[in-house]
Amino acid sequence: MQGKINCLLKYKGLGEPLDIDMYMANDGYKGLKTAVDNMSKDDILDEVDKAVLLGRGGAAYPAGRKWKQLMAINTNPKYIVCNADEGEPGTFKDRDLIKYCPYGIIEGMTIAGYVFDSPRGFIYIRGEYRTLQQEFQKALDTAKAKGLLGKNILGKEGFDFDITIVSGAGAYVCGENSALLNSIEGKPGRPRVKPPHLAEVGLYSLPTLVNNVESFSCIPVIMRMGGDAFREMGTETSGGTKLITICGHAKNKGVYEVGLGTSLKDILYSEEYGGGTTSGMPIKFVHFGGQSGPIGFPEQFDIPYDYDSMKKAGLAIGSGAIVVMDESVSLVEYCMKVTEFFVHESCGKCTPCRIGTERMLEIFRKLIDRKAVPEDIDKLKELGDMIRLTAACGLGQANNVALNNALAHSRYEFESCCKRIETWN
Template identity: 40%
Template sequence: MDRTQLLNKLWEYQQQFGYISNQAILEISKLLNVSNIEIESVISFYHFFHKTPTGKHLIYLNNSIISEFKGFDEVKTTFEKETGCTFNEPGNNEFTLLETSCIGLNDQEPAALINFQPFTDLTPKKVKLIIQKIKNGENVKDFCSKTISKIRFTPKNDKTVIFRNYRMGESLQQMQKFSPQQIIAKISKSKVQGCGGAFFPTGYKWQSCRNNEDDAKYIICNADEGEPGTFKDRALLQHLPGLLFEGMTIAGYATGAKEGIIYLRAEYFFILPELEALLQEFRNKNYLGKNILGINNFEFNIRIQMGAGSYVCGAASALIESLEGRRGEPPVRTHSATKHGYLQKPTVVNNVETLCYAARIIELGEDFFLNIGTPESPGTKLISISGDVAKPGIYEIEYGTSIRDLLGIEMSQATSPYFVQVSGPSGECINNTEFDRKICREDILCGGAFMVFNRNRDILQVLRNFMEFFKEESCGVCTPCRAGNYILTEKIKKIQRGLCAQEDVDEMKQWGKIIKLTSRCGLGKSSANTVTMAVDKFKDYFNVKIAPSNFNKTVEFDMEDAIHEFDSIIKETQL
């Protein structure tokens, strides 16, 4: 056993005792030959690891912007009242209450995880019933919510790629008709690209890995979809996990890799038992293991590694650090993962959706894929729609579909849409003059999240929620990211209080540029995107919020800010 098992051992102790004690750290240190200090450093990095005892029932309430607009405050208050605890403070022997960022259930908000079991569409009445059942001794696994997202739309005229009939092993049966190099040629010809947000050509990545001869290669499935508003990978893991396994196996065959690892976000613990059961079925059918389908010397296996709560681990380089038992901090990249990735071996990191497309392309043929979508963006795309729509859920659309069509009566049925957030907080905000723009690589790149807001929603509340998220999720290594996201959050608060001058708006844009240019990873490079875009795209809104120039001297000194910390200290000493 080596350091790569560190996260597994930490989960093992926490699930057994409710937290990771100093004694546990000593035992793990001896077992894995990792220093106590390093282990404590890893524990402190991940949101879901605890070094102090928690209640028997650990409740994580999602605080995403969709949750805020669907009744978060009322649900939060009811949880506190019924449990006698306060959020984000030490609880009692029975309950601990914590807020957390998006848990991949935006179509069923407000939502919470109780001992990592999902509870969705929460109301004060539902919360009272849940807590009463827990107090009566019922196991949360016995009455948690069914979280299968609705597949709301698929293309007509046999243009559906993903959500069509699935027959176990069909893609693998087709795979064995071709050589590894022919498989890569088919993937390359299809023009399928990464679906997690980077949009890197999949065929090129596979070819690069295959070209590197080594005794060990790896296929890693990135199932750590932490971008708020995104839940299409969860839908795939619940609806079509076998298709994912086949896509990984095909990638292994094409590149020469023998081991696949699914890095599954901790928020999806409730899916793990079903995934493990299906993996065993694949092994029993010889779809995994040695000499798969009778192909000599073709060996491939898949294991699942649980994450522990870190947004930045969605980035490939940080994910690899996490898999190796370290803090998920993105390293300074000097090489491609296809040359020196996991354990310094050639590694392909693909998103869940990407691997599912790869399996379908081998099953259906690259020409089938190329005849759908646009010339530069062939195929379909999975979109997670939530917010002010009548039909939240999963939409498989042809590339080239317009925003207006997605919002229309035949699809999500949006109610008075004012703006749309595409690809989550790190993506692009679209105002209502841009609804004829299209989802495709030639126009709007969409990683999967599609949050709709109507005219009754406050733009500043949305922006503040987004920036609070980035402030919390920044790993802190890059000072401009750590400080800049905090400053942008404070600027938004200042606007909300009516104390903002034009200089503040100008500074927000400047900070956005600084954070983007000086940050190491994707979080910092994209965290200010929406704020800086919104200032330009909603000028009339911000002009109303900005104080007139002759008011500047009045707002230079902010009494509330000046005494806030002092007041907090005084209140604490009086408790």
């Protein structure tokens, strides 16, 4: 299915988001009841698998595979963790889900708690979302008062599951799942060395399921409509809908829900979505999936917006961020801002990321000041590639994705920033 769909965002504008009766009157908690009353745990896992729900946090790892891998581990208890540390610039779709559909997140986590016999879940919410943390706590309290969280959920003896909010403290690197778990444990938010994987040694060294806000919000929908029907809202290999955030120089900024497979050109140019640019100038480039994602150019936009098609075109969906830039923007200055972001957000654990990004920024400043020579551009790329190959986590490994796209497409723009050397005969 292609085009705009109201599935996850159906509750936005329906009424007071914390009104649990409104949520239940509009299919809320039908997914949990269906899972508990009519399905075995293996059936639930099969439906999630059939849905072809790819992780919505950015990595696109199949949720069904992740859930089955955790189920195969015999160690108990298992923990359920929701990653709501939405720190990716240009991304604010999880904010909408937390604000307008808190019960969808709670229901999804509770279904996971039921499947894995987990006594406890955690939702790690970005520290800057302080007000949303308070509102989400009210939703947790209301669900508990309704018998939909806490002890004997839905009146089922022994079905106990509770959720605790943990606040982030502004570190982008805590969006990385292992760093997030360290932060919950009260340790510095630095990524762990893998293996072992989090399904085996996760929170407090116990098996742990970590999914994104949007991924958990999809689970009740899958239980209600079935995995096949959910998949059919997208494509055969990219099931369901995707929340996207269109911003930058886009005319119609905001959060949209689209069926995976929708035309990327429509998303960028049609009035239903981005609507082109505010200035009316042509789109020069688009940064997809956040700072760690690729930069795309207009000749790449005539494709479906799904995981496979984007990957084949050298692009990525990532977090769902779509940052539109018009022709007034310098590609060199934009890439420098991306590098500044990585310098600022490096946790400092590994030398390549801590020092290498600083050296890259020095070269960018030489380019901006017209003091660089063409060899500096080569050095810039070499540094980025070195960090990508040797950094300890995904943050450093993605430092030069945008830069490499920019150099491959528009190296001349970088060369135009080099100082001119006069030659006298």
